[in-house]
Amino acid sequence: MASRRGVLVGGLAAGALVVGYALRPRRYALPLPPGRDEVAFDAWIKLADDGVVTVAVPQVEMGQGVTTLIPQIIAYEMGADWRRVAVEPAPPSPLYANVPLASRWAELTMPAMPDALLGDDAALVRRWAQDHTFTVTADGTALAAYEGPARAAAAMARALLCMAAAERWDVDWRECDAKDGFVVHKGKRLPFGSLARAAAALDPPRSPPLRDAPPAERPGVPMAYPRLDLPAKVDGSLVFAGDVRLPGMVYASIRHGPIGESALADYDKTAANGVRGLITLVRNRGWIAAVASTWWAADQALTRIDAGFTSTDRADSATIDQAMETAMQTGTATRLAERGDPDAFLTGRLPLQLRYEVQPALHASIETASATARFKDGHLELWIGTQAPQAAREIAARALGIDVAAVTLYPMPLGGSFDRRLENDHAGEVALIARACQRPVQLTWSRKQEHIVGHPRPPVAAVLGANVDATGRLGGLRARIVAPATAREFGRRLLHADSPRAAIDAVAGVADPMMIEGAMPPYAIDHLAIDHVPVRLPLPTGRMRGNAHGYTAFFVESFLDELAHRAGREPLAYRMAMLGHDPRLADCLQRVAVLSGWGGGADNSGQGIACHLIGSAESGGRIALVASARRDADGVTVDRLSAVADIGRIVNLDIARQQIEGGLIFGLGLALGCSTGYEGGLPVTGRLASLNLPVLADCPAIDVNFITSSAAPADPGALGVAAVAPAVANALFSATGLRLRQLPLLSEDV
Amino acid sequence: MPRLTVNDRAIEIDLDPVTPLLWGLRDAANLTGTKYGCGVGDCGACMVLIDGEARRSCLVSLAECEGRAVTTIEGLSRDRSHPVQQAMVAEQAIQCGFCTPGIVIAAAGLLARNANPSDAQIKAAIPNLCRCGVYPRLLRVVQQASRAMRGNAAAGATPVTTIPSEGTPR
Missing domain, CATH: 3.30.365.10 (Aldehyde oxidase/xanthine dehydrogenase, molybdopterin binding domain)
Structure with a gap:
């Protein structure tokens, strides 16, 4: 790009x-x-x-x-x-x-x-x-x-x-x-x-010889390297951050203020009298914690106290939607990627323009934020699972006013994350609570707290426009993408210790190339233009598995499918005609057609196709996916997903397969649920049950094939996430004749 | 003080009897294999066997467990030899592992009452949320464990798993 x-x-x-x-x-x-x-x-x-x-x-x-x-x-x-x-x-x-x-x-x-x-x-x-x-x-x-x-x-x-x-x-x-x-x-x-x-005791040779070939696994051979972490995971002995047990350790629960500029107001601490096991309350500007002999007792105390917060600039769906709409209509766009001569071919209103929308989505990892801390003699020990461990140390050190060298971090595994644990708010909280109660303490966020503080994948709106000639050939494509500068905002929090509000303000109005990744189609299209309209929202937003690909693939592949149908072209052939320069992606598409028994996606077949490239043409990962889906009384049922991926050389084939399978399931969750509205600074969906997450009974039959390749390895983790929403949307068009241009797919009905 | 049997040992838990079993197990008995994910019965990460039946321990109070037998993931087998545990590892139906104990308990509870469940029965018996997405492997896991429990396959040995050839539907 x-x-x-x-x-x-x-x-x-x-x-x-x-x-x-x-x-x-x-x-x-x-x-x-x-x-x-x-x-x-x-x-x-x-x-x-x-x-x-x-x-x-x-x-x-x-x-x-x-x-x-x-x-x-x-x-x-x-x-x-x-x-x-x-x-x-x-x-x-x-x-x-x-x-x-x-x-x-x-x-x-x-x-x-x-x-x-x-x-x-x-x-x-x-x-x-x-x-x-x-x-x-x-x-x-x-x-x-x-x-x-x-x-x-x-x-x-x-x-x-x-x-x-x-x-x-x-x-x-x-x-x-x-x-x-x-x-x-x-x-x-x-x-x-x-x-x-x-x-x-020996001196090593100057450049020790490597084996002739790098590690690579090919289909059809026995698994030589089973995962090392599974035995401890299957008997409950693997210790997550919330499973640490220290002598004299106590447990903490916490309540944060609504999303906005919130400060703890007065509360009646006598309301917690009678909660057996309660040890103390710890208050801070934006939160209050209870410490007790069990986590449940601590949480009960907080429920009884029901502390209030004063807050301004609260996150609210009406305000968010209005800001998105204003930015779409009148916001200033920055062109972040282009090809050909967009100024000549892609100005003004284009013959076909379609609008897509994505609601904020929660990570909903099953493990909530948890950390254990012991503060003694000016030194903090911190047991925490985090994608950004040095940032966790720095947050804890800053909270206590000690040097980062005085924070020892013990890295713990994570119970899912999906980029949620790139952020470490709980590291500072547990450090302060440990100091206040002068004994080892373990902080665990409740599910609701996870949803309040869990900076979601941002809302996104896009208008895609195309120039099509008389034969239906796609001559040019333009995308205007409205989204907060989430990656920059996250970067301010991670690397500059900005508060969520300060980060929003620091990046307001600045275009963010990471927010349009994947919007540049892999196809040979003469004229392309990708514009970002950064929007300031009263809602901190964050990274999530798939990141921009989780919506840009939906925009591009839904739009391409619609163009194909409008031109009376078979969707697979329509794509293949524009992939002469990328034989690897073309190969994925052809093979997935065979694997899935692709019938052309004609009316009522319920089959939809999509493909996506993540990364560069040389080192990127590719996927082609066919979904079989239908509308029914329960909403949407996805019966089958057939995927062919080319991720270059594969070090561990079954782990790669897990990543594609898991990515498809995660993406299915984003396609059909995971979204939340906001009212008065609180997410409307405080429970997992209201997120329409897939369970075993909803799981489609899934076939995943890999193309054998010696190209540079590409990561499979986001490929499935990206491809599944457009494939299912295209399948539902085939099944019902209705185009769904919002994520989650049925949010228009709600 | 609620008295119950946990993993074949009679114990008393010195907590308020209204405390959910989950927290008695985790914070009093230090049996941390049983996980907290939601506290309201949505996720299934806290499932344990109560008198042989898979139940969400966040929804059962210690008082309600008085006199009952609780089996947690730690007590399901001494050495990970339960056929469901064996099959979960053999099929690599585990990623982050946080929901795994609950899923293993749900499957073990099913097989304890129905040694040869249909696919529909398996789907109904495992309502657990897994965000990593191990679902595509769970039917195979329970089928494999079912065969092992019925004596049609060797249990206990580390199974040889073969990576399927391309084009082989899994």
């Missing part, structure tokens, strides 16, 4: 100074020092005398399988025995800087830098990410960021082990190999454990 960063942010300031700064060398201490029986290889691997290989995983496990993927890469490269591989979540450290994400989020991380200095490998980005201990888990960057370093560390470990064995055998170490936890040479073998100390 043609980026207009330079236009948006102005020229470079003080470039030479910045480059000089980038060249200063740094060394960092190992974040996970080896135990008495272990030796460490780089920041990634520890090898124990008994042969157990422990892998440091610097990304949070939230279901996406990263605690298997990174160890798999290391086990493969090192020649380790998968049954003897252990995992240790790594605390935030500059050694694990997520450089590709810092680069991808350059608009947020380094807004004053010109593109030329910000490639994935640019030293400047690396230095920024290291200096900010930027190890954020997001946007499917784990492989891009960590496969290389993890492989290099494993190759070094293997080389050292081979050298140690070769010394004993008196052979050339280059003739040795490592396999299943042994170094092997012509029938001889020595277990890793017996070589650990000798290997660690």
Whole structure:
């Protein structure tokens, strides 16, 4: 996509100074020092005398399988025995800087830098990410960021082990190999454990050789790397942040004020008298917490107190809708991407213009925000699951007025997140509560609090317009997308510690390229223009799985489908005709037609098709999807989803399949529910039951096929999310003749 | 003080008897495998077996559990050997794992009363919310566990799972 960063942010300031700064060398201490029986290889691997290989995983496990993927890469490269591989979540450290994400989020991380200095490998980005201990888990960057370093560390470990064995055998170490936890040479073998100390004492070769091929799994072979985290998940022994139990620990619940500028008003604390187990109340400007011997007692106390808040600028659907409408009608647009000559071909009213709308949507992860804290002698220990651990440390440190170095963070797994846990409000809250009650405390938000503070995916409105010639050929396409500058707003909260209101105000009126990602169609269309109209809303909004692709794919693929039908063209052929330049996406479409028994989507078949590309033509991920759906008494029933994805080389096939399946289900939730209105600063849907989330009984039959490829790996996590809403909408058009142009799809009826 | 049996051990829980079982398990007995997701019966993450029946522990008070036998995920088997646990791992029907204990309990409760459930019966018996989206694998999980429990397949051993060939509907 043609980026207009330079236009948006102005020229470079003080470039030479910045480059000089980038060249200063740094060394960092190992974040996970080896135990008495272990030796460490780089920041990634520890090898124990008994042969157990422990892998440091610097990304949070939230279901996406990263605690298997990174160890798999290391086990493969090192020649380790998968049954003897252990995992240790790594605390935030500059050694694990997520450089590709810092680069991808350059608009947020380094807004004053010109593109030329910000490639994935640019030293400047690396230095920024290291200096900010930027190890954020997001946007499917784990492989891009960590496969290389993890492989290099494993190759070094293997080389050292081979050298140690070769010394004993008196052979050339280059003739040795490592396999299943042994170094092997012509029938001889020595277990890793017996070589650990000798290997660690050697100097590694300058560039240890990598195995010939990177790790890759192909369909049809037995699963060699089952997930490492499942045994502990299936017996309840995996400890989430809310499962931590410390000596003397107590439990806290919390009530936040309505969404807006809220301050705690007076309340009657005697109302909580008689709640057995209540220990104390802790108040802050925007919230009140109760601490008790069980979470339930704490929550009961808060219910009885029913504290009031004074607030202004409350989030309200009427105000939000009005702001969206005004922005659509009269708001100033910034052109963020274009192709061809839009000024000549795409001005004024176009022959066909259609409007799409997306309601705010909640993440609804089943785990609510939870954190455990112990504050003693000026030092805070924090047990928390978070996608942005350094930000969590900083929030807690700021809340207590202590140095960030005085906050030790223990990374915990997440019970789903879907980008909700990129934000860490509860880290500061639990720190303050722990200090106030002078003992270890565990804070858990109630479901309703999760919905109040859970900055939703933003509302979005778009008008797509097209120029079509007499034969129905699509000559040009223009999109005017109205949305808050959510990514920038999130960036202010994450990186500048802005309050939700301050973040909204800081980015008001600024166009946001991350809000239109995926709007540039993958098709060969001569003239294209994508405009963003940033709108200020009285509602903080945030990142969510799929992000912009979760609505832009809906706009583009619904619109394309409608164009095809209006031109009397079969929807698959209509798309294929514009994909001559992208054989990989065309291949996905052709294969999904076979997989699904695509019948052309003709009247009443109930089949709908969609495809989408996330990322660049070279390294992006692709999906084509056919949905079978119908209207019935319950609303919408989706009977079948058939998907073909091309995500390049696949490290772990079943995890990739989980990601596509899960993405389709998550996207189905967004297509049919997850939305909420707001009244008086509160979400109308305080319960999960009112979100129309899919359950097993609603789950369509799902077939997922992958195209075998050696192209660069692309993340599968968002592909299903993006494709499912348009495929289902197009299927419902086929089934009913009605075009649904809103998400959730039946919101027009409500 | 409510007295009940939890995972085959008789215990007393020194809490207000109106406290939901969920919090007695989590905050008094430290059985944290039973999860809080909503507190009002919407999500199913807190399911436990009460006298063999899968129930949402957020909706049952400690007083109501007086004299009853509760089985939590920790007590379902000593070594993850319950056929539902085995099948969940073998099919990798787990992602973040937060809803997993509730789903395992729901499936175990179903199979305890119906060793050979139909697909419709499985769907009706597992109302749990899973946001990661493991649903496409759950029918296979319960069918596999059902076969194991009926002796048609070896239980206990780590099953060999094969990644299906392309074009093979799962």
